[in-house]
Amino acid sequence: MAYSDKTRGMYSDILTGLQDAGLFKMERYIHSPQAADIEVEFPSGSSLKKVINICANNYLGLSSHPDVVKAAHEGLDSHGYGMSSVRFICGTQDIHRQLENMVSEFLGTEDTILFPSCMDANAGVFEAVLTKDDVMISDRLVHASIIDGIRLCSAMHDTFKHSDMAHLESKLQLHHDRRLKMVITDGVFSMDGDTAKLDEMAALCEKYDALLFVDESHASGFIGKTGRGTHEKYGVMDKVDIITTTFGKGLGGASGGCVSGRKELVEMCRQKARPYLFSNTIAPPVVAGVIKVLEILSANTELRDKLEKNTEFWRKGLTEAGLVLKDGDTPIVPVMLFNAKLSQDVSRGLYEEGVYAIGFFFPVVPQGQARIRTQISAGHEIHHLEKALDAFTKVGKKYNILGKSKQEIIDMYGM
Amino acid sequence: MEEMLEVVREYIIEEYVEDDSEVTFDTPLISGGIVDSFSMVSLKRFLENKYNISIPDDKATPEAFDSVNKICVLVKEYIA
Structure with a gap:
């Protein structure tokens, strides 16, 4: 047995250390929806x-909305439980593409690709569209999943002080010589609840010929006058090049995420993003549930x-x-x-x-x-x-x- | 050297310090959590532009950038 007492003891000590430091996470079991x-x-x-x-x-x-639960039941009956395949082999159903088209319509983008989660979308998107000749310039408070995605990408990486537009501009000037520059931010920052100044960021991106990336996980469905997100709130629906978002929060809360934006960038993800290529996509009942969510949100505010x-x-x-x-x-x-x-x-x-x-x-x-x-x-x-x-x-x-x-x-x- | 130490220290305070923490010439920057490894690229590019040098990526390590003193020693190696 390779898992010796010594190895077990090593891990026990680490876990005890987390407990002693007050960093040990405990789950609370919820018995209701x-x-x-x-x-x-x-x-x-x-x-x-x-x-x-x-x-x-x-x-x-x-x-736990009754219409969403009902739609998920119906999706289970009509399209089954799982796909037992990644998308490009035999894991794509009509409803997957239907949902992608509906998300594009809802967010006002050119195209969308589904991912098993937004964590996976963020893990895969940067390496799919950028190379070592490019630079990613991110707000210092972006979500951990973006940081992980950035780590997986060969492009140069730099940061700007949280929501500091003058600092962002200085970084765009500093990196003027890179092939592509991508400015990366959350739409709504999850710990503070503040929003990115997307109007100013979009203007800077235009001025310095940079791409704009926004994670809308804490925004999709409710920020902006019709809930399209932070880009709607700041009047820049057509100025954001890549949006990532989740179906695990406001949009039904089950699971799944996506990359939505310029069609060539989305296609690059379809060809190259590893979490898309090497993992099953969202299960059929969840897809049916998210379709119902978007129908509800598109009907009224x-x-x-x-x-x-x-x-x-x-x-x-x-x-x-x-x-x-x-x-x-x-x-x-x-x-x-x-x-x-x-x-x-x-x-x-x-x-x-x-x-x-x-x-x-x-x-x-x-x-x-x-x-x-x-x-x-x-x-x-x-x-x-x-x-x-x-x-x-x-x-x-x-x-x-x-x-x-x-x-x-x-x-x-x-x- | 004294002037370079001040220039680098001032840049680090301006660029990375968002409270009133003190930065001395020996304050650990990377290992002390003041400069995260993600943001090191700015510092490297600042030094290259300021002193008209090129620091190879394999020399711009977290260890070599871990204090104002260490950074200035590194920069001096590449100044003609």
Whole structure:
């Protein structure tokens, strides 16, 4: 047996180290469908607790929407469970291409290619379209999946300070001699909930002849007047060259992702992107579910409008309660606590009050910027949000952080 | 050398430091987490433009770029 006691001990020590450092991740088992009201088993083996979920990416409340569930059932019946093949051998059905066309229509792009996840889309896209003669210039706060994709690509890589357009411009000037320049950003940044200044970025890309890449995973379906995304919000629907996004968040929340954009770039992914070439694509029932999601969102803006109203209500409520928030207008609303232990204590306190929200701290967010990241959904009703606000007020009082400034909280609890 | 040390230190503060952290000539830059390996390319290109040199990729290692002092030693090797 190669897995000796010595090897086992080595891994046990690493895992113990993670526990000692407070970095060990524990899963909480949810016994109900994903929704505003869920039943949770935590810690493992304990009796079920009904809580309000304010930490899911279920922005539009579509994860368990009856029409989506029904469509997935019908897709299962009509197209089967799996494909047992990658796309280019015998793993492409009519509904895969139908979904690609619908995504292009929805995002306002030329073409789309599906990936098993947006993580895979980001892992595959850069190496498929860039070479060592090119440069990728990314915002310093882009998602981890983009960083992994960049690592897999032979092009030169540089970064610009978060949302700093003057710094981005200096980088475009610095790298003027590369064959291609690609500016890379998230549309909505997942930890802070702020949006990329896509109008300014698109203008810079035009000025310096650079491609613009945007990950819209926390935007597709609800950012912009009709929910098309950050490029709609900033009026640059035709100026973004590559969009990656996920079907695992607002767009039904199951799984899958895509690259959407200029048709030649999408075709390069179809020919060269390794996660596309060497992995099955999205399973038929999920494809059928996402098709229904896009039909719902294309019919009217009811859900994204409700989400916008819920977000306004939530931000106003938290502000009036005296909590420190990150500025923004997206459904990602971080409640700033600054101290890592305090973020864990508040999260635990909220759970005891029947509200499920997670504390994030270094290294997931920068040192001294620990927070509870709340995420609002169109699946929330006002009574959910009122109850969650009551819980925040009660727990906030307990830790004496209501009405306190950032500095006062840091003075009390440290960074 | 003194002037070069100041120029490089100032560039690093301007380019990479986003709080009030102090950077001395010996502060560990890469291993200390101030400059991530992804952003090293800017530093390399800055040095090449500023001093009109070309630093081979295999010499521009995280170790060679790990402090202002080390960077200046490397740069001096390539200044004619």
